Amino acid sequence: MKNNRYNAQIIKLTGGQSAEDTKKIEAFFELLEEKCDLPFVSKNLLTEHFLRAFEYYLDQGKTVSETVKLLDPAKLGDFFMDDSRQYYSLDNAAIVYPLGMTFDQMPMFRVSAVLYEDIVPELLQIALDLTIKRFPLFLSIIKNGFFWHYLETTKLIPIIEEENDIPCKPISLILRSNRSFRLLYYKKRISLEVFHVLSDGSGAMIFLKTLVSEYLRLLGHEIPCGEGVKDLNEPVPEEELANEFIKAEGSGSLSTFTDKKALQLDGKLVHTNMSRIIHFNMSAAQLKKAAKRYDATVTTYLLALEFLAIRKAISANKGAVNVQIPVNMRKFDGSVTMRNYSMYFNASCELNDIKDRKQLIELFSEQFKERGNEEVMNNMMKTTDKLISSLSFVPLIIKTPLMQVIYPYMANNIVTGVLSNLGVIETPVEMKEYVDKFLFILNPSRPNRFMSSLATYKDKAVFTITKANREETLENELLRLLEEDGLNIELEGSVDYES
Amino acid sequence: MNRKITYPVPHRQYRFYRVFREFARYAFIIAGAVCLLINYLLKGKAWSIIVVWSLFASWSLLFSLRLVEFSIFSHAVKVVFYLVVLLILIDRFLAPGWAKTVVPIVLFGYLLVMFIVFFATYGRRRRHLVSITMLGLFNLMLIPYSSSWPIRNWVAFAFQIASIVLFIVMIIINFKDLRYELKARFMMKTK
Missing domain, CATH: 1.20.5 (Single alpha-helices involved in coiled-coils or other helix-helix interfaces)
Incomplete structure (x- = not known):
C-alpha cells in the first residue's frame, strides 16, 4: 500500500487473519486507493470511512470475504477518480433563495426516515459515500457569478453527523465545509437537511429513499430499485438535472405573485431558527376517513382545521389569513427532475369569515380548483421565467441588496404559514419492513410563525408543525380539532428550544 | 403540550x-x-x-461576512482592499505625500504572500483563483494612481512592474482554470 495515514490500522486489521484473508484485505484497500484519486485529505477521509465499516463488520462476526463483498470499493465507480467539476445555473425557483437569505435565515428543509432499529453510523457513512455518485448535484456548492449565483459540483467526501442541534439550522457556506446538505442520524432516524437551492421535497425524498435502501443493503437486506429508489450504477440522466421551469407556457402576469399582506400568529419570534417541532402521528386510514366525512381531500381537510386553529391563535380583529400551498409540478407532466419543480398558491380567507370546517372546506375546494390548476401554475412559471430573463443583465451586486428589500414583500409577508403535503411515499415492498415512517420538516421563514407539512407512509400519516414563536395555541387547537373528529393522535417532537 | x-x-x-x-x-x-x-x-x-x-x-x-464563498483567502483580499483605500484617504485628507510610494509596496508585498499561500495550498488552489485574480486586478487599477508619465516615482514603478509580472505568471499557469471560472461566473442563462 502506498502513502496512507491509515496503513498501521489496515495492518492491524490483518492481524490474526489467515494469509488468504490478509491478501483480501490488502487488495481491498489497494482498490479503494485506486478508486479515490483525490487530494491527500479526501483520500484519507474515504479510507477512514471504509476502515471503520470494515472494523464494524469484523466485530459483528462477519468474515473477511463477506465484508469485502458488502463494502466492495468497485461500487464507488469512477466518481472519486478525478477532481473534475461542472457548473449548473440555478433553477428558476432556487434562483431567488440565495438573494433573500441572511446569516440567520436560510431556506432549509428536512426529510427523515425513521427505521425500526438504531442507526449504525459506520454503515450510514458508507451508504452516503456510495450513493452520492448517483446524485452529484447534492455535492454542489453555491458560488457567486457576475449575474446570478450558480452551483458547482465538487468531489468533497461527504460526511455524516450525529444530530445534536436544532433541525434545519443554516448551513455554513464557508468554502472549507461547503456542502449544501447535511446527513444526520439520531437513534433510529436518518435525516437529510437540504438547502433549497438544490432540490425540493420530492427530489430530496428520492435521494433519501435511495440512501436508505443502500444502508439496508449494507445491513444485509436486499432492496430492489423502483418506487423512487434509484439504481446506483446507472448514469445520471440529463432529465434529472433539468430546469423544468423554462418549459412553461402562459401569459405570465405579475399579479400571480402579489397578494394582500397576511396576518401572522400572535407572539414574538424566537431568536433561534425555530422554537419547536410537533409531530402529530396518526393513522392514514383514519385521516382519510375523517376528510371523506366532509367530502374533502386530506389537504383541504387539514387546511380547514389549520385555519380554525389560526383563528384562535390570532388576536387581531380583521385581516387576511393566507396559507401557502406548494404544488408539485411533476404531477402535471411526469417530469423526473431532481431539482426544484414546485409552484404554489395561497389558500386565503378573511379572519372574520373563518367559521367552521364545512364552510372552509367548500371555500378551499373552490380555491384549489381555481388557483391550483395546471393552467394557473403554468402561468406563474412563465411569469417567473420572464422576470428572471428581464433581470439577467443586472449584476448580482445590484440584485442582491434589492432583493433583500423586495423579497419579504413578495414572499413571506403575504403568507401566514405554509402547508406542504408530500403525499403518500412509496417504496419497494421489501423496504417496508425496515422503515417505520417518513417525516417532512420545513424551516419557518420570518415573519411567519409556523410551517406545516404532511408525509404519509404505509398507514402512518405524520402531520408536522414547526413553530417560530413560543405560544402553543395553534398546536393545542389543532390537536383538539383532530381528536374531536375521532382521530387518535400520538404526539412526538422536540423540546422548546428557547425555554 | x-x-x-x-x-x-x-x-x-x-x-x-x-x-x-x-x-x-x-x-x-x-x-x-x-x-x-x-x-x-x-x-x-x-x-x-x-x-x-x-x-x-x-x-x-x-x-x-460573505454568505457565499467566504474563505480566509477571500477575506484577506477584502482586508487589503479596505487597507489600501484607508491609506489613500489618510494621504489625501490628513498627511499627504507618501501613499503613492507606500501603496504599491504594500500591494506587492501582499500579492507576493498571497501567491506563496496560493501555490503552497495546491489542492485548494482552484478555490482561491478568483480571489487572487481580483487582487491582481485591483493592483492594475491602482497603477494610474501611483504612476504618471514621465516616471518620477521609480520605487512605485518598480514595485508595480513586479506586481504585474506576478499577475501575468499567475494567469499563464492557471489559464485553463481561469477560463472555466470566467465562463461559469459570467453565465447569464438559467436554462
Whole structure:
C-alpha cells in the first residue's frame, strides 16, 4: 500500500487473519486507493470511512470475504477518480433563495426516515459515500457569478453527523465545509437537511429513499430499485438535472405573485431558527376517513382545521389569513427532475369569515380548483421565467441588496404559514419492513410563525408543525380539532428550544 | 403540550454574536454620525471621512461576512482592499505625500504572500483563483494612481512592474482554470 495515514490500522486489521484473508484485505484497500484519486485529505477521509465499516463488520462476526463483498470499493465507480467539476445555473425557483437569505435565515428543509432499529453510523457513512455518485448535484456548492449565483459540483467526501442541534439550522457556506446538505442520524432516524437551492421535497425524498435502501443493503437486506429508489450504477440522466421551469407556457402576469399582506400568529419570534417541532402521528386510514366525512381531500381537510386553529391563535380583529400551498409540478407532466419543480398558491380567507370546517372546506375546494390548476401554475412559471430573463443583465451586486428589500414583500409577508403535503411515499415492498415512517420538516421563514407539512407512509400519516414563536395555541387547537373528529393522535417532537 | 421527545436537546446556543452584531450596528452608525457632525462643527481637516471608512471597513470585515464563498483567502483580499483605500484617504485628507510610494509596496508585498499561500495550498488552489485574480486586478487599477508619465516615482514603478509580472505568471499557469471560472461566473442563462 502506498502513502496512507491509515496503513498501521489496515495492518492491524490483518492481524490474526489467515494469509488468504490478509491478501483480501490488502487488495481491498489497494482498490479503494485506486478508486479515490483525490487530494491527500479526501483520500484519507474515504479510507477512514471504509476502515471503520470494515472494523464494524469484523466485530459483528462477519468474515473477511463477506465484508469485502458488502463494502466492495468497485461500487464507488469512477466518481472519486478525478477532481473534475461542472457548473449548473440555478433553477428558476432556487434562483431567488440565495438573494433573500441572511446569516440567520436560510431556506432549509428536512426529510427523515425513521427505521425500526438504531442507526449504525459506520454503515450510514458508507451508504452516503456510495450513493452520492448517483446524485452529484447534492455535492454542489453555491458560488457567486457576475449575474446570478450558480452551483458547482465538487468531489468533497461527504460526511455524516450525529444530530445534536436544532433541525434545519443554516448551513455554513464557508468554502472549507461547503456542502449544501447535511446527513444526520439520531437513534433510529436518518435525516437529510437540504438547502433549497438544490432540490425540493420530492427530489430530496428520492435521494433519501435511495440512501436508505443502500444502508439496508449494507445491513444485509436486499432492496430492489423502483418506487423512487434509484439504481446506483446507472448514469445520471440529463432529465434529472433539468430546469423544468423554462418549459412553461402562459401569459405570465405579475399579479400571480402579489397578494394582500397576511396576518401572522400572535407572539414574538424566537431568536433561534425555530422554537419547536410537533409531530402529530396518526393513522392514514383514519385521516382519510375523517376528510371523506366532509367530502374533502386530506389537504383541504387539514387546511380547514389549520385555519380554525389560526383563528384562535390570532388576536387581531380583521385581516387576511393566507396559507401557502406548494404544488408539485411533476404531477402535471411526469417530469423526473431532481431539482426544484414546485409552484404554489395561497389558500386565503378573511379572519372574520373563518367559521367552521364545512364552510372552509367548500371555500378551499373552490380555491384549489381555481388557483391550483395546471393552467394557473403554468402561468406563474412563465411569469417567473420572464422576470428572471428581464433581470439577467443586472449584476448580482445590484440584485442582491434589492432583493433583500423586495423579497419579504413578495414572499413571506403575504403568507401566514405554509402547508406542504408530500403525499403518500412509496417504496419497494421489501423496504417496508425496515422503515417505520417518513417525516417532512420545513424551516419557518420570518415573519411567519409556523410551517406545516404532511408525509404519509404505509398507514402512518405524520402531520408536522414547526413553530417560530413560543405560544402553543395553534398546536393545542389543532390537536383538539383532530381528536374531536375521532382521530387518535400520538404526539412526538422536540423540546422548546428557547425555554 | 405533552409529547414524546424524539429530538436531542441542543448543546449550545450561539446568540452572543447575533446580539453583539445588533449592538455593533447601532454603535457604528451613531459613532460615524457623531464624528461627521463634530468634524463639520469644528472645521479643520476632514478626519471624519477616515473614521467613517474605518468603521465601515470594521463592520464589513467583522460583522458582515460573505454568505457565499467566504474563505480566509477571500477575506484577506477584502482586508487589503479596505487597507489600501484607508491609506489613500489618510494621504489625501490628513498627511499627504507618501501613499503613492507606500501603496504599491504594500500591494506587492501582499500579492507576493498571497501567491506563496496560493501555490503552497495546491489542492485548494482552484478555490482561491478568483480571489487572487481580483487582487491582481485591483493592483492594475491602482497603477494610474501611483504612476504618471514621465516616471518620477521609480520605487512605485518598480514595485508595480513586479506586481504585474506576478499577475501575468499567475494567469499563464492557471489559464485553463481561469477560463472555466470566467465562463461559469459570467453565465447569464438559467436554462
